[in-house]
Amino acid sequence: MTGFRFLTAGESHGPSLGVTLEGLPAGIPVTADAIAVDLRRRQGGYGRGARQAIEQDRAEILAGVRHGHTIGSPVLLLVRNRDWESWTRVMQVEPLTDADAAELAALAEGGNRRAQAVTRVRPGHADLAGALKYGFDDVRPVLERASARETAARVAAGAVCRSFLAALGIEVWSFTAEVGGVAVDRATCTRTRAEAEASPLRCPDPAAEARMIARIDEARSLGNTVGGVFEVVAHGLPIGLGSHVHWDRRLDGALAAAIMSIQSVKGVEIGLGFEQTRRLGSEVHDVIEGRDAAGTWIHRSNNAGGLTGGITNGEPLVVRGAVKPISTLARPLPSADLLTGEAVEKAHYERSDISVVPAAGVIGEAMVLLTLTRFVLEKAGGDALAEVRDNLDRYRERIGRGPAGAPAIRATGATAPEPGSGEAGSGGDD
Numbered sequence: 001m002t003g004f005r006f007l008t009a010g011e012s013h014g015p016s017l018g019v020t021l022e023g024l025p026a027g028i029p030v031t032a033d034a035i036a037v038d039l040r041r042r043q044g045g046y047g048r049g050a051r052q053a054i055e056q057d058r059a060e061i062l063a064g065v066r067h068g069h070t071i072g073s074p075v076l077l078l079v080r081n082r083d084w085e086s087w088t089r090v091m092q093v094e095p096l097t098d099a100d101a102a103e104l105a106a107l108a109e110g111g112n113r114r115a116q117a118v119t120r121v122r123p124g125h126a127d128l129a130g131a132l133k134y135g136f137d138d139v140r141p142v143l144e145r146a147s148a149r150e151t152a153a154r155v156a157a158g159a160v161c162r163s164f165l166a167a168l169g170i171e172v173w174s175f176t177a178e179v180g181g182v183a184v185d186r187a188t189c190t191r192t193r194a195e196a197e198a199s200p201l202r203c204p205d206p207a208a209e210a211r212m213i214a215r216i217d218e219a220r221s222l223g224n225t226v227g228g229v230f231e232v233v234a235h236g237l238p239i240g241l242g243s244h245v246h247w248d249r250r251l252d253g254a255l256a257a258a259i260m261s262i263q264s265v266k267g268v269e270i271g272l273g274f275e276q277t278r279r280l281g282s283e284v285h286d287v288i289e290g291r292d293a294a295g296t297w298i299h300r301s302n303n304a305g306g307l308t309g310g311i312t313n314g315e316p317l318v319v320r321g322a323v324k325p326i327s328t329l330a331r332p333l334p335s336a337d338l339l340t341g342e343a344v345e346k347a348h349y350e351r352s353d354i355s356v357v358p359a360a361g362v363i364g365e366a367m368v369l370l371t372l373t374r375f376v377l378e379k380a381g382g383d384a385l386a387e388v389r390d391n392l393d394r395y396r397e398r399i400g401r402g403p404a405g406a407p408a409i410r411a412t413g414a415t416a417p418e419p420g421s422g423e424a425g426s427g428g429d430d
């Protein structure tokens with residue numbers, strides 16, 4: 001018996017992308033229209049290249065859904081690449097006949113860049129390592145799969161998980177927190193979530209967004225690119241997803257891997273993240289106020305980002321991903337040729353994005369949704385959505401009552417111990 005898992009397939013300029021989701025319960029509402037909402041969000045954002053105007057992604061639901069609901073069997077989604085029409089010969093699936101090969105060679109000789117072998121490997125991309133590892137004399141097969149076009153399949157899968165988790169009262173959203181060194185200021189995040197969602201960079205701080213856009217314009221005018229940071233937040237999680245008992249059952253570890261697996265993400269923070277290292281313990285750890293009358297455990301702050309010991313603690317989950325600047329530059333860096341090993345003045349260039357942080361945030365949401373689905377099913381799994389909901393409700397009720405033998409619920413007002421009050425032990429836990 002295996003738990004929930006998913007697997008994507010597809011190349012950037014191949015016929016289509018696909019994803020199989022296995023282990024979902026029956027009864028989850030799924031429609032192509034609902035999936036299209038997230039696919040559209042992934043394609044937006046100031047700083048993206050021309051491709052987004054060509055592709056208007058829509059998932060076809062090919063299996064696992066009947067009359068708008070999952071039926072417990074694997075769900076298969078397909079997102080066709082509209083751009084495929086321009087790549088049919090270059091990305092042909094069937095073996096090339098002599099005539100096909102001659103046509104391709106003629107296209108390349110005639111200056112069609114799509115048909116030419118890519119050998120001037122791009123710094124910062126998968127080109128060199130991928131081609132050497134798989135034994136290609138042309139980078140095309142590597143860049144086709146390394147491309148973040150693959151994330152359309154992840155986002156489609158994430159949309160199915162969004163529907164599942166929404167039925168359990170769990171909601172996931174993201175926003176752009178930083179671009180090109182310009183960060184949002186929490187004090188001036190005046191936009192509502194809907195306003196931020198509709199803004200060019202999916203950003204809650206209008207003043208910061210204007211400066212972020214200026215950074216992107218500046219980079220574009222220089223043939224350059226910029227990175228940034230997105231933040232994903234999940235609300236409505238019960239206490240107790242994940243576990244401290246083993247490294248691969250920690251939710252923080254699984255989320256870090258999931259976010260880090262997004263193309264161009266080079267760092268992950270949970271809660272206060274690296275900033276914690278610059279503060280004293282008393283300034284970092286979230287004081288536990290107690291259980292309120294409704295049975296909800298209250299923390300005074302949420303620097304831990306909703307996770308302690310690899311387990312959700314009932315506070316909102318906060319995960320950030322650091323996105324490096326896109327590596328395909330309109331003014332390419334020097335590089336080397338894959339075949340000759342000699343230095344070349346300019347790396348390969350093909351149509352590319354300048355900045356992708358808002359899109360990366362939507363992909364981050366998908367990865368969080370997919371990861372949370374696995375952990376929710378591990379905690380409260382069942383074959384039908386109603387069964388999962390019942391399991392979770394019963395568990396939530398038990399958590400709200402506290403451990404066996406706990407007194408009846410009362411509002412508490414615990415305060416943090418004064419430093420040096422002697423409440424801390426003298427030993428470490430390692």
Ligand SMILES: Cc1cc2nc3c(=O)[nH]c(=O)nc-3n(C[C@H](O)[C@H](O)[C@H](O)COP(=O)(O)O)c2cc1C
Nearest residue numbers: 125126146147148263264327328352353356359360
């Ligand atoms: C939404 C999104 C769009 C991207 N678009 C491009 C692009 O147009 N050009 C490019 O060179 N890299 C792009 N990337 C990044 C590359 O896919 C990534 O740098 C490459 O696969 C190498 O992986 P690594 O950066 O994780 O090492 C994009 C990444 C994301 C998340």
